Amino acid sequence: MNINATLLAQLIMFALFVWFCMKFVWTPIVAALDERKKQIADGLADAERAKQDLELASRRSAEILREAKEKAGEIIGNSEKRASEIVEESKTQAKVEGDRIITGAKAEIDQEVFRAKEQLRTQVSAIALAGAGKILGREIDAKAHNDLLDKLVAEI
């Protein structure tokens, strides 16, 4: 254990190892560690942001759901109203149509009655004429008693 030039050699070796360690070991490893630290921090920040986004989205979806429900209720209400309107309308229309049909039918009946009356009148006058002829025993001149006959027809 003499002190000799080994001392200097060790000193140089020491310096070289420290230099190597600083340049090729410490710097890249620490850089990588910092990089990872940054990645983790970014990841956490992303997660935080995603959480906020999720909260926002769920709030928004609740909003949309609520709106949709409202709208659906509105639509249902409208359609119910419309349905009752349609029913009402068709009821009115049916009534009008029915009235119209009834009126037509009545007019026709009136006409028919009138025509039957007319016919009946004509026949009655003929029968009356024939009856009178029989009663008188002779031919009644239709022409001579036309005025009388018309008066009779109008009376019936």
Next chain:
Amino acid sequence: MSSEMAHAATEVAHEAAHTSGDYIKHHLQNLTWGQLPDGTWGIAHSAAEAKAMGFWALNVDTLIMSFLLGAIFMFVFRRVAKTMVTGAPGSLQNFCEWAIEFVDTSVRGSFTSKNNMVAPLALTIFFWVFLMNLMDLIPIDWVPLLMSSLGVPFFKVVPSTDPNATFGMAIGVFLLVLYYSVKMKGFGGFMGELTLQPFGKWGMPVNFLLEGVNLIAKPISLALRLFGNMYAGEMIFILIALMGGAWAGFSLGGVTLFGSQILLSLGWAIFHILIVTLQAFIFMTLTVVYLDMAHQEHH
């Protein structure tokens, strides 16, 4: 230790005084390369030869082992640094990251200024010293036996039991302390710090003496603390190994010694794991603290 065993031990020690002394000396001798007495350059074959080589000699075993261990450390960490992924790390990367964060945390704890060199320096010191110290746990006879079978006379496998290694590092740290002291405070500031406190300008010589000792004590204590701990640990391993080395047949004393060697070396090795780690950590922490002091203005 029982009195019987102590008796046996003294008996054995007496018998093998010469050989145990040689054994210990052999284990504490570095493989030194330098100028031999006959003028040629080569490996010293005895402690006296190594001593006679003077300053311009190299402890080859210290250099080889410390380079090897440093290179292993750099290789492993460099490989991790190159294949570093920011995603889920593998187990080796995990270990390296743990090591780096550990060092980074302790540097942040005791180093208050900003300097990008200090943390890698601390990492290098911690792992290099740790690995060098760890060599102490290799059973002490294996490497010297292997080496002597290869024709190499000595081989100390723990570089940190060579004061050259510890002083080499401590002087490196000391130079950094000087450099940063001058850089941060200016030459005048640094000299002022050395001479103008604690007694003001009229006590300049006394101040210089006190502060000078304070300054010089840093690298010396740094180097000697590590060296002393590891040297003493090594010494105790050698002494424990001597117990079984005294084996001379199945006597009660022989068996007791052999059994004690196993138990004691196990116990000491387990305890030594603590010392190995602790000394590496202390060397690192003190380096950081000294550099921190160099960066700070004193008032």
